[in-house]
Amino acid sequence: MSEAMWAFGRISGIVALVLLTGSVVLGIWTRSGRPLPGLPRFSIQLIHRNIALLASIFLVLHVGSLMLDSYAKLSVADVVVPFLGAYKPFWQGLGTVAFDLLLAIVITSLFRKRLGVRLFKAIHWLTYAMWPIALVHSIGNGTNGTSGWFLAIATVCTVAVAGVLIWRVSSRFLESATARNAVH
Amino acid sequence: MSTHSPFGVNRLFAAGARATYRTHLATYGDLAPGSSRAELIPELERSGLIGRGGAGFPAAQKFGSVPRSGMSSLWRSSAIVIANGAEGEPRSLKDERLLRDAPHLVIDGLLAAAAVVHAGTMYLYTTAQSLPSVRRAISERDDARAIRVVEAPDTFISGEASAVVNAISNGVALPTDKTVRLTTSGLKQRPTLVQNVETLAHVALVARYGSAWFREVGSNRDPGTRLVTVSGAVPADRVLEVPGDTPVRDILRACGATDDDIAAVLVGGYHGAWLSGNDLSVGLSPAALASHGAHLGAGILYALAADQCGLRASAEIVRYLANESAQQCGPCMFGLPEMARLLERIASGDPDRRLARELASVSESVVGRGSCHHPNGTTRLVLSALDAFSPDVQAHLTGRCVRRAGR
Amino acid sequence: MAGTPNRYTLHIDWTKCDGRGLCTELIPDLLARDKWGYPIAKTGDPAARSNVAVPGSRLAAAGDAVDLCPLLALKLIAPTDAR
Known part of the structure; x- marks a missing residue:
């Protein structure tokens, strides 16, 4: 039973990381205002949201299963307050920080109409901190964090996010960039 | 009605340049005390006074759109009146001139407007040049102490009604998105009446002398007098008080320009329209200008010299x-x-x-x-x-x- | 101001709109895009293009546009007589 929890805890963490990466990439993509082949802009927006929610579910499973696991024995405090853990407190603390940040991002997204676009945006920017912290946590804390296959996954995720980020800061990023730059 | 009523076309500046409260009272007499909503709004309606800020909205209608307070005022907060003296138009000098020479008429109008809509708060919003004369005028009388003076930045859009409200509440004189009228929900979500200072000066006169007097000058479709600012191909920039509907050509001539000097006239300021030299017989009123695709705006005439492109x-x-x-x-x-x-x-x-x-x-x-x-x-x-x-x-x-x- | 009798209107808050184009995909019959990407009402008085009349059949799609606008720049305003 405990073996199963332990395995599930690790796998759900990896799935959450991959899903988060997908959501981050699509989130940055939506900012460009461009559609994808066969995917209109509103679909990209919806997929971005839904993948993020799916990632959150896997993250809850990841944390939940490790709370039940007799070896990891995460406490409620470990889940909310970083760097208290008994095992690899630093690397586990990073996971807690990422979890807290994601919690804030998801809640402000769900209530963004009530909170207003300013607060929503400000908190959403924390994604740029949350994602790398989550990645570093997975490498440093994961049982397979430094094994070849996992590093391959981590590399693909990093390349994907770094790639769209470089594009994001380029002057041609916006769909309407050419027309807008012509004026100003 | 008072026996002091100024006649002719020289209404707003009848008390002379830089009128003190004393000369103001000697010229116009006391403001009719306690003009109520029930009296002044119908009187304004009969006067046919059109707002002088640029939008050309009938003054009575705007006053009337402020919700009545009464029993409901227990849970609905009271209204706010703002005298708007921020003429962002570089070619307009009339509000500055009015606040310099006849600030007490504007204050009278603001007080009358506040009484009519039962406003709890009054603001006078204007640019830095006008602040000294406004502050001096307010200090000269006891009934104006509640008026809060707010400085407007010298930008083109600082006088737009929602920018005025934004400037007073947040210090940012930029327009805001509107889904309801300011008279329904404006400053601090309270019903807010933003009136141009010249409009308020006319309100002060209508409150004193009545609508019949007001209509003695001007035309049926544009009664009363108007302030216009004439600039460009004229010997000197001038602010004039003219009867409503005065032909553009007459105003230019009064400023010393002849038809031969002028290629076209920009009417209504930078948001206005050009009248070609052949159309100068048109009257300066919203109705007459509409047929030429023009609008009066804040009463600005900018003459283009015949040799100018x-x-x-x-x-x-x-x-x-x-x-x-x-x-x-x-x-x-x-x-x-x-x-x-x-x-x-x-x-x-x-x-x-x-x-x-x-x-x-x-x-x-x-x-x-x-x-x-x-x-x-x-x-x-x-x-x-x-x-x-x-x-x-x-x-x-x-x-x-x-x-x-x-x- | 934005409310109209008998009809829902889609109000565009231009101070928030960044022309991302999601709304124009969802209600292409009501909104086109200008060359800078900003929505432009296809119907109605040009001077009143901040408030787009929404026919009953397009209400759901307009609601999606409001919900998916990344800048929260859209608002669906109920008919004035429905209050």
């Missing part, structure tokens, strides 16, 4: 307006610089025949697509320039300008 003058104005965009709304932020660029190309003699059509199409595309009327007003100016100076547009295509000075 109207296209170049318009291009300079459109560039100015593009620079004055608040950069909040996309169509204005990108459309106005594009309009300025196209008009500059036409004015400089670019032979591309498609430019005028492209300019008209971009201009029409920005109309109604902003949180204020800045794109609409700029489009009005551009389209009227293309219309009034269409022979010039043709001439410029061949690389020459029909105006002698070539400037």
Whole structure:
């Protein structure tokens, strides 16, 4: 039973990381205002949201299963307050920080109409901190964090996010960039 | 009614330059005490007073749109009245002149307006130049102490009604998005009446002498007097008080200009329209100007000298307006610089025949697509320039300008 | 101001709109895009293009546009007589 929890805890963490990466990439993509082949802009927006929610579910499973696991024995405090853990407190603390940040991002997204676009945006920017912290946590804390296959996954995720980020800061990023730059 | 009533056309400045409270009272008499909503709004309606700020909205209608307080005022907070003296138009000097020479009429009007809509709070919003005279006038009388004076920045759009409310509540004189009228929910979500200072000065006179007196001057469709600012091809810039509906030509002549000196007149300021030299017999009233596609705005006449290029003058104005965009709304932020660029190309003699059509199409595309009327007003100016100076547009295509000075 | 009798209107807050184009995909019959990407109403008085009349059949799609606008620049305003 405990073996199963332990395995599930690790796998759900990896799935959450991959899903988060997908959501981050699509989130940055939506900012460009461009559609994808066969995917209109509103679909990209919806997929971005839904993948993020799916990632959150896997993250809850990841944390939940490790709370039940007799070896990891995460406490409620470990889940909310970083760097208290008994095992690899630093690397586990990073996971807690990422979890807290994601919690804030998801809640402000769900209530963004009530909170207003300013607060929503400000908190959403924390994604740029949350994602790398989550990645570093997975490498440093994961049982397979430094094994070849996992590093391959981590590399693909990093390349994907770094790639769209470089594009994001380029002057041609916006769909309407050419027309807008012509004026100003 | 008082026996002091000033007659003739010299109404607003009857107390002379820089009128003190003493000379003001000696000239106009006391403000009729306690004019109530039930009395003054119908009186204003009969007077036919049209707002002097630019939108040309009937004053009585605007007063009437402030919700009545009464039993409901227990849970609905009281109204706010703002006297708007921020004439962002560089070609308008009339509000500054009014606040310098007749600040007490404006204060009277503000007090009367506040009494009518049961306002709990009064503001006077104006640019730095007018602050000393306004503050001095307020200090001269006991009944004006509650008026809060707020400085307006010297920008083109600082006097737009929602920008006024934004400036007073947040210190940012930029227009805001509106889904309800300010008279329903404005400053601090309270019903807010924003009236131009000249409108309020006329309200003060109607409250004293009544609507019949008010209508003795002017025309049926534009009763009373108006302040106009005349600049450009005239010996000196001037602020005049004229009867409503006075022909444009008469006003220009009064300023010392003759028809031969003038190629066209920009009516209504930078958001206005050009009247060609042949149309100068039109009366200066919203109704008469509407038939020429023009509007009165804040009573601005800018005369273009006969040897001046109207296209170049318009291009300079459109560039100015593009620079004055608040950069909040996309169509204005990108459309106005594009309009300025196209008009500059036409004015400089670019032979591309498609430019005028492209300019008209971009201009029409920005109309109604902003949180204020800045794109609409700029489009009005551009389209009227293309219309009034269409022979010039043709001439410029061949690389020459029909105006002698070539400037 | 934005409310109209008998009809829902889609109000565009131009101070928030950044022309990302999601709304124009969802209600292409009501909104086109200008060359800078900003929505432009296809119907109605040009001077009143900040408030787009929404026919009953397009209410759901307009609601999606309001919900998916990344800048929260859209608002669906109920008919004035429905209050």
